[in-house]
Amino acid sequence: MIRANENFNKLQASYLFSDIAKRVQIFQDTHPEMEVIRLGIGDVTRGLSPAIVDGFRQGVEEMAQDATFRGYGPEQGYPFLREAIAANDFQSRGADIAADEIFVSDGAKCDSGNFQELFAKDIKIAIPDPVYPVYLDTNVMAGRTGNYENGRYQGIVYMDCLKENGFMPKLPKTPVDLIYLCFPNNPTGATATKDVLSAWVDYARENNALILFDAAYEAFIRDDRLPRSIYEIKGAKEVAVEFRSFSKTAGFTGTRCGFTVVPRACNVYAADGSKISLHGLWNRRHTTKFNGVSYPVQKAAEAVYSEAGKVQVKEYIDGYLANAKVIRQTMTDLGFDYVGGENSPYIWIHGGGRDSWDFFDLLLNKAGVVCTPGGGFGRCGNAYIRISAFNSLENVTKAMERVKDALK
Ligand code: MLT
Numbered sequence: 001m002i003r004a005n006e007n008f009n010k011l012q013a014s015y016l017f018s019d020i021a022k023r024v025q026i027f028q029d030t031h032p033e034m035e036v037i038r039l040g041i042g043d044v045t046r047g048l049s050p051a052i053v054d055g056f057r058q059g060v061e062e063m064a065q066d067a068t069f070r071g072y073g074p075e076q077g078y079p080f081l082r083e084a085i086a087a088n089d090f091q092s093r094g095a096d097i098a099a100d101e102i103f104v105s106d107g108a109k110c111d112s113g114n115f116q117e118l119f120a121k122d123i124k125i126a127i128p129d130p131v132y133p134v135y136l137d138t139n140v141m142a143g144r145t146g147n148y149e150n151g152r153y154q155g156i157v158y159m160d161c162l163k164e165n166g167f168m169p170k171l172p173k174t175p176v177d178l179i180y181l182c183f184p185n186n187p188t189g190a191t192a193t194k195d196v197l198s199a200w201v202d203y204a205r206e207n208n209a210l211i212l213f214d215a216a217y218e219a220f221i222r223d224d225r226l227p228r229s230i231y232e233i234k235g236a237k238e239v240a241v242e243f244r245s246f247s248k249t250a251g252f253t254g255t256r257c258g259f260t261v262v263p264r265a266c267n268v269y270a271a272d273g274s275k276i277s278l279h280g281l282w283n284r285r286h287t288t289k290f291n292g293v294s295y296p297v298q299k300a301a302e303a304v305y306s307e308a309g310k311v312q313v314k315e316y317i318d319g320y321l322a323n324a325k326v327i328r329q330t331m332t333d334l335g336f337d338y339v340g341g342e343n344s345p346y347i348w349i350h351g352g353g354r355d356s357w358d359f360f361d362l363l364l365n366k367a368g369v370v371c372t373p374g375g376g377f378g379r380c381g382n383a384y385i386r387i388s389a390f391n392s393l394e395n396v397t398k399a400m401e402r403v404k405d406a407l408k
Contacts, residue, residue, distance in 0.1 A: 005141065005143075007140055007141050007142065007143045007145075008141060010140050010145065010146075010147055010148055010153065011137060011140055011141070011148075012148065015133065015137070016133050016372070016376040016377070017040070017041045017372075019376070020040050020041070020360075020370065020372065020373075020376070021041075023364070024036060024038070024040070024364065024370050027364055027365070031368075034368045035368060036364075036368045036369075036370060037368060037369050037370065037391065037395050037396075037398060037399040037402070038370045038391065039327075039369060039370060039371055039387045039388050039389075039390070039391055039396065039399055040370040040371055040372045040388065041372070041388070042186070042248060042345060042346065042388045042390050043253050043390055044247065044248060044251045044253050044320075044390050045390055045391050045392060045395075046251060046316060046319060046392070047251070048250070048251050048252075048255070048300070049250065049251070049309065049312035049313060049315075049316055050308070050312065051303045051304075051306050051308040051309040051312050052250060052251070052300045052303045052304060052309060052312070052313075053300075054303060055299040055300045055301075055302055055303025055306070055309075056255075056296050056297070056299060056300035056303075058299055059294075059295050059296030059297070059298070059299030059300065060296045062295070062299075063295060063296060070295045072291060072292065073292040073293075073295055073298070074292060075286055075287045075290055075291060075292045076100075076102070076103050076104060076283070076286065076287075076292075077102065077103065077104025077105075077259065077292065077293065077298060078104075078295070078298050079099065080298075080302055081104055081298045081301055081302050082099040082100065082102045082104065082259075083099045084302050084305040085099070085102050085104075085244075085259060085305070086098055086099040086101070086102060087305075088305045088310075089228075089229065089244065090229060090231060090261075093228060093229065093232055094232060095229050095231035095232050096231070096237070097229075097231055097237075097261055097263065098264075100264075101261055101262060101263050101264060101279065102259050102260075102261055103259060103260045103261075103262060103282060103283075103286055104257065104258075104259045104292070104293050104298065104301075105257075105258050105259060105260060105286075105290065105293065106256040106257065106258065106290075106293055107245055107247060107252075107256050107257065107258040108214060108216045108243040108244060108245035108247070108258040108260075109134055109245075110258075111243050111258060111259075111260040112132075112134055112135060112180075112212065112214055112243045113134045113135075113137075113138040114138070114285070114289075115212055115241065115243075115260070115282070116138055116139050116142055116144070116178075117142070117285060118268065118278065118281045118282060118285065119177070119178060119268065120271075121142065121143055121144055122144075123144070123177040123178050124157060124174075124175070124176040124177050124178070125139055125144060125156055125157065125176060125177070125178045125179075125180070126156075126157040126158075126159055126169075126172050126176040126178070126179045126180070127139075127156055127157070127158060127159065127180050128158075128159045128160075128161050128169040128180065128181070128182070128185075128378075129152075129158045129159065129160055129161065129377075129378035129379055129380040129381070130161060130187050130188065130374060130377030130378040130380050130381035130384070131180065131182075131187075131377055131378050132182060132186045132187070132214065132377070133376065133377065135180040135212070135214075136153065136156070136378075139156070140153060144156075150379075151378070151379035151382075152379060157172050157174065157176050158378070158379075159172065160380050161185075161188060161190070161380060162380055163337070163339075163350070166190065167185065167188040167190040167339055167348070168190065168192065168196060169181065171199060171200070171203050175207045175209070176207070176209060177207075177208075177209050177210070178209065178210055178212065179200065179203075179204065179209060179210070179211045179212070180211075180212050180214070181197075181200060181211055181212070181213050181214070181230075182213075182214035182215075182216070182217075183197075183213075183214075183215065183217075183218075184217040184218070184220055184221060184340075184343050184344035184346075185217075185340075185344070185346075186214070186216070186217065186346060187346055187348055187372065187374065187377045187381065187384075187386040188339055188340055188346070188348040188386075189339055189340015189341055189342075189343075189344035189345075189346040189347055189348050190339055190340060190344075190348075191221065191223070191226050191342075191343045191344065192226070192227070193225070193226060193227075194225075194226075194227050194232065194233060197227055197230055197232075197233045197236070198233050198234070201230070201233045201234070201235050201236045201239060201240065202235070204239035204240065205235055205238065205239050208269065209239065210239055210240070210241065210266070210268065210278070211230065211236075211239055211240040211241070212240075212241050212243070213230040213240050213241065213242045213243070214242075214243045215228065215229060215230070215242050215243065215244055216243060216244065216245040216247065216248060216258070217248055217344055217345065217346075218244070218249075219248065219249040219250075219313070219317050220248070220317055220320070220321065220343055220344050220345055221343040222321065222342070222343055223342075223343055226343060229242060230242055231261070231263075237263040237265045237266065238263070238265045238266060238267075239266065240263075240266070241260060241261065241262050241263075241266065241278070241282075242260070242261040243258065243259075243260050243261075244258055244259050244260070244261070245257075245258035246258060246301050246304060248320075248345060248390075249304070249313060249317070250301075250304045250309075250313050250316065251316065252297075252300075252301070255297055255300060256293070256297065257293050257297050257298065257300070257301045260282070262278055262279045262282045262283075263279065264277065264279045266278040266279065268281065319393070320345050320389045320390060321342075321345070321389070322393060323345075323389040323390075323391065323392075323393055323396040324340075324341035324342070324344070324345060324347060324389035325341070326393070326396050326397055326400055327341060327347045327387050327389060327396065327400060328341045328342075328347060330400040330403060330404060331347065331349055333404070334403075334404065334407055335352075336349050336350060336351075336352060337349070337350040337352075338350065341389065345388055345389040345390060346386050346387070346388055346389070347386070347387045347388075347389070348374070348384055348385075348386055349384060349385050349386070349387060350383055350384055351374075351383055351384060351385060353383075354383075355375070355382060355383070356373035356374040356375040356376070356381060356382050356383065356384055356385055357373045357375055359371075359373065359385050360372070360373040360385060362406065363385070363403060363406065366406035367399070367402035367403050367405070367406040368402060369399045369402055369403055369406075371385045371386060371387045371388075372385065372386040372387075372388070373385055374386060
């Protein structure tokens with residue numbers, strides 16, 4: 001008899017963003033006259049920048065000729081892209097990351113979800129609350145948690161991120177083996193200083209732990225004092241893996257491309273305590289389960305690092321940061337307490353006593369504006385909503401006017 005993975009029974013009914021999409025669809029079907037403005041899921045809306053389109057086009061044209069056609073590429077990504085990433089994203093910032101430590105993939109969601117496959121089932125995991133649901137759900141699927149009780153999975157060490165601690169996860173009191181961190185943070189928009197990350201790196205080194213660092217939103221950092229990569233921190237190369245994405249950086253949510261950095265100096269331990277190369281394990285997993293990102297997409301990603309690409313991508317992100325400013329101003333005018341939106345596309349807003357799903361329903365029904373209920377990111381998010389800056393300035397401005405009217 002074919003039997004199901006019973007760990008799936010522990011999961012909440014559906015993935016947060018699918019659940020929201022269903023609710024919005026029902027609302028849209030029953031209110032066809034309402035133009036819904038989506039500031040929920042962090043999905044980009046602006047077209048790809050011209051330099052990126054040129055790279056894409058060149059890749060497609062090469063694929064159209066026998067002489068330049070390419071079939072299967074290297075699973076880890078073409079050297080031209082890995083080298084551009086290593087030089088621009090890391091070496092230029094003093095982080096000693098080599099091209100062969102970079103694994104190009106179809107995005108940070110898949111990599112951050114898949115990476116847990118490399119670890120034993122009984123490791124201790126520390127996860128922030130609120131958190132991007134993928135880290136947690138994939139560990140639930142893998143059987144690393146007990147049941148869901150009172151808004152939490154048994155067996156996970158939750159790190160509460162609240163206003164009182166500046167939305168910063170605190171070092172766990174009991175030793176853990178795997179730590180998920182995300183900065184600029186999804187969903188709160190909070191950012192971490194070098195000192196904060198240094199404390200985590202020290203903790204990981206002292207406890208033979210590993211940090212999975214999600215830096216999908218690093219391109220939104222405009223404060224030069226903030227680190228963009230965990231590898232800007234001394235000693236991180238031995239204890240951290242970093243996920244990056246072209247989705248929010250350059251508009252690739254539909255195009256799909258990201259990468260994961262697995263330094264050669266990073267190890268995990270066998271049951272007898274001997275060291276195993278994490279790079280080797282991920283390479284084995286990646287080459288077995290993944291066949292590489294398409295050549296034109298990698299050409300498009302390479303163009304992100306061209307001189308024109310760099311200028312255009314900065315301008316692209318500046319546009320979303322300008323939207324974030326409009327959202328922040330509106331929340332200030334309305335007297336809401338919020339964080340984020342300065343070096344991040346997300347604004348995390350305290351609902352002033354409203355439950356997050358009630359606040360979500362209110363904004364959808366009265367303003368036709370979609371946000372993300374904070375409770376979907378964890379128990380510590382129950383009093384919050386997340387508003388994303390990903391839309392046109394016109395729509396964000398219109399949405400904020402409607403929110404003002406709805407909350408009058
Ligand atoms: C989000 O809205 O949190 C993200 O867009 C989800 C994702 O990147 O998968």
